[in-house]
Amino acid sequence: MNAPVRLAVRGLTKRFGGLVAVRDLSFAIRAGEILGLIGPNGSGKSTVMKLIMGIERPNMGTVQLDGVDISRWPSHRVARAGIGIVFQRSRPLRRQTVLENIKLAFLPDSLWQLVAEPSVDAKARCIAERVGLGAVMNRNPATLPFGDLRRLEMAKAIARHPKVVPTTSGSQSPAITGNQNDVRYSQPPEKDKKSTVPAKKE
Numbered sequence: 615m616n617a618p619v620r621l622a623v624r625g626l627t628k629r630f631g632g633l634v635a636v637r638d639l640s641f642a643i644r645a646g647e648i649l650g651l652i653g654p655n656g657s658g659k660s661t662v663m664k665l666i667m668g669i670e671r672p673n674m675g676t677v678q679l680d681g682v683d684i685s686r687w688p689s690h691r692v693a694r695a696g697i698g699i700v701f702q703r704s705r706p707l708r709r710q711t712v713l714e715n716i717k718l719a720f721l722p723d724s725l726w727q728l729v730a731e732p733s734v735d736a737k738a739r740c741i742a743e744r745v746g747l748g749a750v751m752n753r754n755p756a757t758l759p760f761g762d763l764r765r766l767e768m769a770k771a772i773a774r775h776p777k778v779v780p781t782t783s784g785s786q787s788p789a790i791t792g793n794q795n796d797v798r799y800s801q802p803p804e805k806d807k808k809s810t811v812p813a814k815k816e
């Protein structure tokens with residue numbers, strides 16, 4: 615693939631006290647690529663995603679987004695730069711519908727943007743359809759099966775127009791998606807997985 619490198623991770627290391635959760639991890643993904651990290655429970659997959667998102671600080675190594683080192687940025691700045699993590703645990707607002715949960719992701723993060731955008735409803739419906747929640751968008755998240763809750767988290771990430779989507783999940787392959795102008799939510803078929811990095815248990 616000839617697209618430029620979107621996300622470059624080099625020599626990433628994270629220690630929790632004496633435990634080395636991530637040791638000297640390097641990879642790069644280009645726009646449109648999907649990279650899977652596989653490994654047993656506790657091997658460091660979620661920690662990698664948190665390091666990319668700025669939720670955890672690496673002891674060593676760098677994370678570059680479009681050539682800019684973001685590895686010591688706070689997570690809100692990382693989010694604005696275009697990384698939209700999908701957490702392992704789904705935490706929807708339980709009194710709101712699926713559609714309302716997606717709409718929340720469109721809330722402005724600046725007082726200067728407080729005028730509500732009239733197209734938010736249409737955009738949120740479009741994203742719900744795209745991730746396969748079209749038939750359940752007026753339901754309460756508490757009534758959804760696990761797979762649909764994962765789709766809801768992905769829908770919320772897509773609404774922020776991310777460039778890269780670190781996705782972490784216990785029972786599905788964690789994947790990092792570097793996208794051009796489009797994010798698809800589907801388990802990539804084996805042939806579409808550009809590379810798979812086994813996460814090592816230290």
Ligand SMILES: Nc1ncnc2c1ncn2[C@@H]1O[C@H](COP(=O)(O)OP(=O)(O)OP(=O)(O)O)[C@@H](O)[C@H]1O
Nearest residue numbers: 630635653654655656657658659660661662783784
């Ligand atoms: N905040 C923390 N403080 C201390 N240890 C931590 C912390 N976060 C993770 N760890 C430890 O780091 C290791 C890697 O954890 P991590 O959650 O990244 O694994 P994982 O590959 O995502 O596992 P799973 O497949 O169960 O989701 C584990 O031993 C875990 O207990």
Ligand SMILES: [Mg+2]
Nearest residue numbers: 659660702782
């Ligand atoms: Mg995990």
